Amino acid sequence: MARVSRFGDASAMVLARAPIRPPRGNEVVVRVTHASLGATDLLARRGGYILHPVPGFVTGYDFVGELLTESAVSLALGLRSGAVVAGVLPLMGAHATFLTLAPTLLVAVPPGLDPATAAVLPLDAITAAHALELAGPARSVLVQGASGAVGALAAQLALRTGATVVGTASARTADRVRALGAHVVDHTDRDWPALVRQAAGGAVDAVIDHTGTERDRDVLAADGVLVRTGFAGRAGHERSDALRGAAAAARDRRERVCSAPLYVATRRNAYRRTLARLLADAADGSLRVAEPLVQPLADIWEAHRAAEAAPAGAKVVLTTA
Numbered sequence: 143m144a145r146v147s148r149f150g151d152a153s154a155m156v157l158a159r160a161p162i163r164p165p166r167g168n169e170v171v172v173r174v175t176h177a178s179l180g181a182t183d184l185l186a187r188r189g190g191y192i193l194h195p196v197p198g199f200v201t202g203y204d205f206v207g208e209l210l211t212e213s214a215v216s217l218a219l220g221l222r223s224g225a226v227v228a229g230v231l232p233l234m235g236a237h238a239t240f241l242t243l244a245p246t247l248l249v250a251v252p253p254g255l256d257p258a259t260a261a262v263l264p265l266d267a268i269t270a271a272h273a274l275e276l277a278g279p280a281r282s283v284l285v286q287g288a289s290g291a292v293g294a295l296a297a298q299l300a301l302r303t304g305a306t307v308v309g310t311a312s313a314r315t316a317d318r319v320r321a322l323g324a325h326v327v328d329h330t331d332r333d334w335p336a337l338v339r340q341a342a343g344g345a346v347d348a349v350i351d352h353t354g355t356e357r358d359r360d361v362l363a364a365d366g367v368l369v370r371t372g373f374a375g376r377a378g379h380e381r382s383d384a385l386r387g388a389a390a391a392a393r394d395r396r397e398r399v400c401s402a403p404l405y406v407a408t409r410r411n412a413y414r415r416t417l418a419r420l421l422a423d424a425a426d427g428s429l430r431v432a433e434p435l436v437q438p439l440a441d442i443w444e445a446h447r448a449a450e451a452a453p454a455g456a457k458v459v460l461t462t463a
């Protein structure tokens with residue numbers, strides 16, 4: 143398993159061994175074969191993530207693997223040992239070889255979907271889908287960072303509803319957003335809010351944002367909804383800035399905070415339905431998924447460096463093979 147030994151750069155990662163925890167009750171054991179390494183893992187390693195404020199934790203939210211054991215609940219869910227399963231954990235810990243967990247966290251990976259590609263999806267797809275659910279019905283949506291892992295999925299899901307979608311991206315990654323069918327606005331342009339209004343034909347009904355910027359309000363309709371999936375924060379103050387941002391959001395009737403881990407922890411049936419549906423969409427090609435950049439867990443340091451340098455449209459996937 144890959145642990146954060148102290149907050150810092152890739153050299154802060156250590157590989158550790160621990161015995162497989164025996165299942166309790168209806169828990170099952172999964173042998174992890176693939177697990178994504180994304181922006182939240184990098185943030186957590188640097189010490190900027192509010193849900194893991196103390197070093198010593200194992201990184202990784204999502205995974206694909208082989209079910210090694212069964213229980214009454216796994217069988218009731220149609221999950222037998224040998225099944226290829228995917229899931230999101232309510233707290234990090236997926237960068238490991240074995241996981242002992244509730245079978246209600248698992249869904250079957252559709253046949254035909256390559257496990258490395260499937261591993262790119264769970265956390266980001268659940269985040270994107272939940273963010274849009276929180277936004278509610280919208281005729282127009284601004285997706286900040288629509289060339290990113292979460293943003294590209296949010297833009298696709300919003301486009302499916304028939305909404306006009308404006309996505310922000312730098313000039314470097316704008317083509318990726320355009321290819322999805324969204325309007326593109328450069329987030330480095332000082333006047334991006336005016337450009338968003340122009341592209342959307344007025345104020346938008348919903349904003350999906352991972353930056354925490356106050357300027358989102360300049361593009362939001364009076365009865366619109368602003369969904370925060372993250373708060374970029376100042377360097378060295380990411381956790382306190384995120385807490386401040388979340389507190390401000392809680393005070394504003396137009397703002398919602400989208401937390402995939404909380405959704406997984408509290409809305410288990412909806413989570414499983416959503417993940418199964420989006421994996422099926424990836425399998426039949428109706429949802430574009432980032433390209434997996436497969437790296438061995440055994441070289442976690444190189445994998446972190448690769449994640450830091452990953453181009454838009456690609457995401458590192460650790461493999462234990």
Ligand SMILES: NC(=O)c1ccc[n+]([C@@H]2O[C@H](COP(=O)([O-])OP(=O)(O)OC[C@H]3O[C@@H](n4cnc5c(N)ncnc54)[C@H](OP(=O)(O)O)[C@@H]3O)[C@@H](O)[C@H]2O)c1
Binds near residue numbers: 353370402
């Ligand atoms: N709430 C949750 O449960 C949850 C779950 C997963 C991830 N997250 C968070 O969501 C955020 C995004 O994750 P990700 O994996 O999608 O990251 P990512 O793949 O690195 O994408 C980041 C995106 O942000 C864009 N960007 C950079 N600066 C920007 C700015 N000032 N304004 C608007 N867009 C900007 C980038 O575009 P350019 O490269 O073109 O600049 C890129 O498209 C992270 O903070 C992550 O921790 C939250």
